[in-house]
Amino acid sequence: MTKLSEELLPATRRALLHRVATEQARGRAPSLVASVARDGELVWSAGRSMVDGHAPDENVQYRVGSITKTFTAVLVMRLRDEGLLSLVDPLEKHLPGTGAGEATIAELLAHTAGLAAETPGAWWERTPGSTRPALSDVLGEQPFKHPVGRLHHYSNPGYTLLGSLVEEVRGAPWAEVLRREVLVPLGLNRTSVRAEAPHAGGWAVHPWADVMMPEPVEDLGLMAPAGQLWSTTADLVRFADFLVKGDDRVLSAESVREMRTPSAPPQPESRERAYGLGLDLLTYDGIDLAGHTGSLPGFLAGLWVSERDGVAAVALANCTSGPLVAALAADLVKIVAEAEPRIPEPWRPLPEVDEKVLELTGPWYWGTQVLALRLTADGGVELGPLSGAGRQARFRANGDGTWTGLNGYYAGELLRAVRTADGAVSHLDLGSFVLTREPYDAGAPIPGGVDPQGWRGF
Structure with a gap:
C-alpha cells in the first residue's frame, strides 16, 4: 500500500x-x-x-x-x-x-x-x-x-x-x-x-x-x-x-x-x-x-x-x-x-532585487491604455491592465535585461527597456509596441505625440 x-x-x-x-x-x-x-x-x-x-x-x-x-x-x-x-x-x-x-x-x-x-x-x-x-x-x-x-x-x-x-x-x-x-x-x-x-x-x-x-x-x-x-x-x-x-x-x-x-x-x-x-x-x-x-x-x-x-x-x-x-x-x-481550496504560500519579500529592473515597475501607457509592470518572485515580470480586462502576460527573464513572453498575446515576444545615452529609461519595447511613462509621450518613438496642440477639451 x-x-x-x-x-x-x-x-x-x-x-x-x-x-x-x-x-x-x-x-x-x-x-x-x-x-x-x-x-x-x-x-x-x-x-x-x-x-x-x-x-x-x-x-x-x-x-x-x-x-x-x-x-x-x-x-x-x-x-x-x-x-x-x-x-x-x-x-x-x-x-x-x-x-x-x-x-x-x-x-x-x-x-x-x-x-x-x-x-x-x-x-x-x-x-x-x-x-x-x-x-x-x-x-x-x-x-x-x-x-x-x-x-x-x-x-x-x-x-x-x-x-x-x-x-x-x-x-x-x-x-x-x-x-x-x-x-x-x-x-x-x-x-x-x-x-x-x-x-x-x-x-x-x-x-x-x-x-x-x-x-x-x-x-x-x-x-x-x-x-x-x-x-x-x-x-x-x-x-x-x-x-x-x-x-x-x-x-x-x-x-x-x-x-x-x-x-x-x-x-x-x-x-x-x-x-x-x-x-x-x-x-x-x-x-x-x-x-x-x-x-x-x-x-x-x-x-x-x-x-x-x-x-x-x-x-x-x-x-x-x-x-x-x-x-x-x-x-x-x-x-x-x-x-479544500489551496492555501496560498505566505508572502515574503524578495531576498534581493536589481535596481535597474525595479525602476521599470509601475504604470506604463500604450497610447492611452494604462498597464502595470510587476516583478515576480522567480525573477520574471508580469504585465497587464491596471484594471478591467485586457492583454496580460507573464515574462521570463533572459539574463541580459530582456524578457520573453510565456502566455497570451505576447507569448514568445521580447520585452526590453530602451535607454537613452545617459542610461535613463526612454520606453519599453514589446514586439514593436512602445510603452511610455506618459500617454502618447511626445519624446518617445511611435506612437509619440500625435497632435502638436497636445491635450485639450472640446
Whole structure:
C-alpha cells in the first residue's frame, strides 16, 4: 500500500468515496479504482468491487489505452529539446517513405495532420499487432481524410507514426526508449507495456443483463505508442504532477507547459475542449484541466490535473463501456478543489532585487491604455491592465535585461527597456509596441505625440 500524505478532511473523503461508489454501481464496472493527489502527493485512493478477490488499490494495474499517447508525446518533445528535430519539420525529413510525410511533427502531436482516425481492415484493438507488420498496414492506401493542418481529427495511426519516429531517431524500440527515458527517471515502476501482477482482467458487461465475458488482451504491435500501456492510479497521479511541474531529467517545466498549450482548435462538439501536444485540455465547471482519457476492449481510463488547484485525479475501470471514468476523474478534482481550496504560500519579500529592473515597475501607457509592470518572485515580470480586462502576460527573464513572453498575446515576444545615452529609461519595447511613462509621450518613438496642440477639451 502506498503511504498517503496528509489526509483530506473526512467530509471530502466521503464525498470522493460516494462519487466513486456511485459511478461503479451505475456503470456496472467489475472493478473501479481512483486516486487523488495534491501538489504531487497521493492523498486519497479507493477501489470498489474486486480484483483477484480483493478490492483494488492504487497499485493494481489496469490498461490505460490512449493515455499512452501522452507518454509518446513526451518522448517526441525530448527529441525536440535535444535539437534532433523541430516540431515544424515534415515527418518525411526523419521518417521517409510513410506516405504521410507531408504532415509536420506538431500536426501529428495535435491530431491536425488530417489522418484517418483508425487503421484500415480489422478493428486494431481486437486483433493481434502481428497482423499489421508494416506502417503501410496501419495507414492504408489513402491515409489522409482531411487537408493537412486544417482541423482537429483524432488519429490513432498518427501516434503510430510518432512512435516509429522515436524508434528511427533513437535507434531503439519505442518500449525500451520509454522505459529508459521516462518511466525509470520518474519512478513509474508500475507502468509497463505488458501486464504485471497484480493487475485487473478486462471484461465486457452485457448491456441488458448483469453478466460478463472476458475481453482478449492483444499486443498492439506498431500501434503500441497509441495505446499499449498498463499502469496504476498511483503511477498516473505522479505522472500528472510531472505534466504540470516538469522534471529536468525528462522534460523542463517550459516544455510541459508547451504541451498544455492549445495547438488544435476546440472540438466542434465542445467549445470547452481543445488539444495541446499530446494532451487533452478541458474547462470543466470553471476548472481548467489537462490530461487524457483512454479505452481498449475491457478497460477505461481517465486522468486530469488542475494546475491552478494543484489537484490531480485518475480513475480506472476494467470494462469496455459503462462507467464514465473521464467525468468521474474530473469530478474528483472538482470535489477537492472546491472543498479544500489551496492555501496560498505566505508572502515574503524578495531576498534581493536589481535596481535597474525595479525602476521599470509601475504604470506604463500604450497610447492611452494604462498597464502595470510587476516583478515576480522567480525573477520574471508580469504585465497587464491596471484594471478591467485586457492583454496580460507573464515574462521570463533572459539574463541580459530582456524578457520573453510565456502566455497570451505576447507569448514568445521580447520585452526590453530602451535607454537613452545617459542610461535613463526612454520606453519599453514589446514586439514593436512602445510603452511610455506618459500617454502618447511626445519624446518617445511611435506612437509619440500625435497632435502638436497636445491635450485639450472640446
